[in-house]
Amino acid sequence: MRPHYKFWPARMPHAIAPPATSLWHNLAVSALRYPDKAAIVFFGRVLTYAQLKDAAERLAARLKALGVAKGDRVVVDMQNTPQLVIAHFAIFRAEAVVVPVNPMNRAEELKHYITDPGARVAITTADLAGELAAASNALPAGQGLEHLVVTRYADAFDAEVAGPDAPPEAWRGWLLAEHPLPTLTGGQVHTWQSALAEAPLQGELNADPQDLCVLPYTSGTTGLPKGCMHTHASIMHNAVACGLWGSATSETVALVVVPMFHITGMVAVLHAGIFCGATMVVMPRWDRELAGRLISRWKVTSFTNIPTMIIDLLASPNFASFDLSSLKAISGGGAAMPQAVAQRLLEAYGLRYAEGYGLTETAAPSHQNPIDHSKQQCLGIPFFSTDSRIVDPDTLAELPQGEQGEIVISGPQVFQGYWKRPDATADAFFELDGKRFFRSGDLGRMDEDGYFFITDRLKRMINASGHKVWPAEVESLMFRHPAIQEACVIGTKDDYRGESVKAVVVLRPSHRDLVTEQDIIDWCRENMAVYKAPRVVQFVEALPKSGTGKVMWRQLQEAEKAPRAAPID
Template sequence: MSAQNPSSPSPVSDRRPHHAHWPKRLPHAITPPQTSLWMNLAISAQRYPDKPALAFLGEVMSYAELARQAEHMAAFLHSLGVEQGDRVILDMQNSPQLVVAHFAILRANAVVVPVNPMNRFEELKHYITDPDVKVAITTGDLAPELARASNALPAPKRLLHLIVTQFTDAFDPDAAGDDAPPEAWSSWLQTRHPLPALEGGQVHDWSEVLLNAHVLPGVIAGADDLAALPYTSGTTGLPKGCMHTHASLMHNAVAGSLWSGASMETVVLAVVPMFHITGMVSMMHAAIYSGATLVIMPRWDRELAGRLISKWRVTSWTNIPTMVIDLMASPNFARFDLSSLAYIGGGGAAMPQAVAQRLFEQFNLRYAEGYGLTETAAPSHSNPPDRPKQQCLGIPFMGCDARVVDPGTLRELPPGEQGEIVVHGPMVFQGYWKRPDATREAFFELDGKRFFRTGDLGRVDEEGYFFITDRLKRMINASGFKVWPAEVEALMFRHPAIQEACVIAAKDNYRGETVKAVVVLRPGQVGVVSEEDIMAWCRENMAVYKAPRIVQFVEALPKSGSGKVMWRALQEAETVAIA
């Protein structure tokens, strides 16, 4: 645990110029509840038992039913031996079961390990072994890949229990109307997949688990205990777990609810993935705290999104800008009713100015861009909904002290000068799981405060608004998904035909950036293995957003005198070629 007390709002100096543009209805810092996140659901279920908590493809789950199912699942986890502080994998697309399972893990006093459902066999091994997980919860379509990963591990490292749900446990596959899923999703959503074999362990059916009558443990976890261990990749090595307490997540859940003007009457379009820190905190936890309704989409589909916003009178939509662009390009866009929207915003990529202007002129909606990392429990910055600036990260969030410093000297820089964006506040994580070395490198002290180094280069203007200018870290941003080249390279080296690989960013008109791999083949493989073969193998062995969309074969990679691959030279050559 860090010296910083995450449950106390950090006083932010009134000399900061952005306070002049702060929403007058809001405080600069808050005092969030000093309880576990589970209590947010328990309290909302007591206050609004019959109110819709979740809407999913034509089915509605009340707050009372959501709490009941979460308690049943928590009791079952406890019966399996899950104790306080134990880590449990949650590997799912957006669904009611994800929300139930997430809060069940918290109710069992355990720690949620959210996993990107696009991850494949080789990637999943790390999410089992690094956090020492023995229990995982997933859906039928993903269960075989998770079981395969576990079965490939040495016996002491394997999962002992796998709880599997089918999407049809939560909705009627014969449902029709505006809530009905696209026809293209039918085989994915409606198939009841057979349960896989788990070597040395047991597989449990979700629907049977919810019928259990096991005893619930007491609520032991408190504000300073670990609540979630989301993983983030970096410039080197395998993904690292970010240790978030109930307090750090609670802070941004409450702050996010206040910032967007949420209430129990808010209706949220939940399409941003809830395994991701933004969807988890700014959307799911903020909504449950407020007693709002989550209208859940398992994947993005512009026609379904338009129908759901219209039917449910959605008031709040956190998204990735590419979703807005796609929706507005629909031939049916004029038929959709967006008049209910009161808040629209997001991050992950810049919102094109022309699209933001159209939103304002046509719907009187100001798109509020924000900025945050897994390490900061989603937003560390956000644009004031009443005074946003376009192509801007926004101002430091509630309780957050953000600065721009010289990356070498760590000295604070004046407005207008480019430097590294650093963050201090109650939303900042406690450190990297089992990685004290990486934790030490990520933090430094300034003015008696512990600041986190984001690795992003930016500047702050005279009004206190932050702008990103470049990256200190080597990273690709593809439609809001962060792709870390070192991780992709490590996976590609497992291909028997690849001798060397260097991954860089290439321009993409829709995704902004896409993944390109510059590859040296092993002797004898030239003319035998094609670029398409490499791309197909990558799609089979890693999450699809990480898989290179472009492969270029070369005879050799540029190297420094010490033998290191000069990735920056390749990146600069790609940038010049585009220009």
């Protein structure tokens, strides 16, 4: 039963057969087709497809010279830069495996990303090199890095750039800072320029579609992050599928601001863009003013984002001066887009915000909203070649339409399993109707049209006197209040009810002196079931966010549960 096929985009197949080649071939083909076309724009500097391929082949030659062999894992630790793209494809050309790392990680965290995959080579930027070196130097002999390739942001753009392409003034310090190269105990540090001085790598590429190509790490509720084993085939499927779903072509101009170390930016933007021969306008991190200028300047047609970016962009005092007329596709995920914000985009700019859903384990999208038949605050319908069900989390039996259960996924984009964790892999998969399904750990339901809606993380539920409160639902309702810019709902201890609902709220600047915490509580009680309404509201300047911009609700929840210090008499 697939009722969602009634809403499937016209002229698109239900399943696709992606190229049976490695990801490297996507760049090689685009460079052959569009050698002089802009592949990447970074603060005004253009890198053509021919130049991108040449740089990747030169870096691949250096990696080979450093001893990188087929299947070896290479750490890539940097913000969005042209060098990140070059590094990915150099590693693929060397038939090795990319280990993408969140650049916000510090030395103690980075140890795990060196030892768990057994990485001996890492590529990073100068501002992060000290942390990686410190992590490696603190490891026992023989477990650390042997080589560290270091680039500077200024290797990829002109420091004197002015006008709409110029970085924010506040960024110039970290973009242009001269960091001394760190010392790597028992190893060598190499500059970007020296690495790219190699002659381009020659010879045949022997990578198979089933070879491991990317090992991104994902955090669970407990324990250290686990590596997700993705092959060229699983990444290729979603790279091709994302381009097809978004009607991307070689004429597409994409604003690349979602982090490319994260699975969404890596697959749905970077690899989809390279496959299509698109132009990618790259931002190293989010800034609403720069984003508005770049969309206007480069006539951006596609903008993949997270809802908080749209909320922030719309709040810019300079928003009226930005030209969004070139935008044709605007999509994202990671959190529900507030209905009021999506409606404003549609009514004022004719843009339908198409939400999607996916995990690191599913190479980004497993579900996507059709642009012409999207539903707000909805995960969408199962993606190309994908089967998704709702099952009972305890029995794993499939549940009827409309009932809440765990979202499970089967498809060619699903990972092979967790690196060196057969126990976790076994727990993550089960068989249903002869298919291997991945357990997402997310609770949701499917409506009568076959669209999926998330309720919350399996572990994220507030039990208030027996009433189950799902924070995502409460947050969605709270976004309707005109004073609320952002909200995160967590549980708080209640001696009578066991748990009560607490909302941590960021107010819009225009309303900060106009409403009180009690006003918000009163409004909530008037606009939602009383058991859902927050009994506690706390105003804050900002919510904690991950490197991908997601609100870190678990951090707020853990802080709330932490024992309070006893008052001093």
